[in-house]
Amino acid sequence: EDQVTQSPEALRLQEGESSSLNCSYTVSGLRGLFWYRQDPGKGPEFLFTLYSAGEEKEKERLKATLTKKESFLHITAPKPEDSATYLCAGGYQKVTFGTGTKLQVIP
Amino acid sequence: DAGVIQSPRHEVTEMGQEVTLRCKPISGHDYLFWYRQTMMRGLELLIYFNNNVPIDDSGMPEDRFSAKMPNASFSTLKIQPSEPRDSAVYFCASRRDRYNEQFFGPGTRLTVL
Numbered sequence: 001e002d003q004v005t006q007s008p009e010a011l012r013l014q015e016g017e018s019s020s021l022n023c024s025y026t027v028s029g030l031r032g033l034f035w036y037r038q039d040p041g042k043g044p045e046f047l048f049t050l051y052s053a054g055e056e057k058e059k060e061r062l063k064a065t066l067t068k069k070e071s072f073l074h075i076t077a078p079k080p081e082d083s084a085t086y087l088c089a090g091g092y093q094k095v096t097f098g099t100g101t102k103l104q105v106i107p
Numbered sequence: 108d109a110g111v112i113q114s115p116r117h118e119v120t121e122m123g124q125e126v127t128l129r130c131k132p133i134s135g136h137d138y139l140f141w142y143r144q145t146m147m148r149g150l151e152l153l154i155y156f157n158n159n160v161p162i163d164d165s166g167m168p169e170d171r172f173s174a175k176m177p178n179a180s181f182s183t184l185k186i187q188p189s190e191p192r193d194s195a196v197y198f199c200a201s202r203r204d205r206y207n208e209q210f211f212g213p214g215t216r217l218t219v220l
Contacts, residue, residue, distance in 0.1 A: 034208055043111075043198050043211030044150070087150065093205050094140075094163055099149040 002027045006098035013105050021073040021101045023088035033071050035064050036087040078105045111212035113199050119218045125187040128215045132201030141184050142198040189219045
């Protein structure tokens with residue numbers, strides 16, 4: 001059975017305090033590892049797709065990396081507007097979602 | 108493009124009533140997904156369609172749930188009869204092809220009293 005596990009469940013950072021979110025996966029036939037951001041009361045918003053180990057993608061203060069068993073979402077010098085739940089998902093035709101990391105950035 | 112459109116945004120109903128949720132995917136997207144999100148279980152895939160054909164409905168919790176996609180621009184998720192444990196946020200998502208990311212709608216918050 002496909003599994004995607006995210007840690008930590010919740011993370012509280014001071015503004016400017018860099019950190020990383022972890023996503024470990026056991027997915028058969030993985031064709032993509034996806035990261036999404038979800039704000040309260042909204043649907044998940046796509047951030048990145050990673051296809052192969054060693055791949056990295058960046059967007060503003062976020063950088064996603066992928067190994068054979070894990071993906072990391074690095075947040076550099078976060079701002080309060082980065083507060084959200086970050087979801088990762090992996091799979092092929094259908095994807096399995098992790099339960100997310102709820103990030104709170106304190107001014 | 109307007110993105111994925113869902114209606115209603117909020118639905119409050121009483122146990123035993125029929126509930127119909129609606130979704131309009133992004134034009135040109137071949138895949139459509141229905142998810143349910145709760146605090147306890149996170150985001151769960153209920154069913155997905157490819158070119159209007161249901162491919163995998165193994166996530167549909169029981170026979171009370173049914174989904175249809177009569178054409179490329181419309182899908183429904185029906186619960187009959189509804190129960191309090193069905194209370195959740197239901198998301199529809201669409202995807203252009205098998206390799207790409209999904210785009211989610213704003214969700215329907217369902218409350219069954």
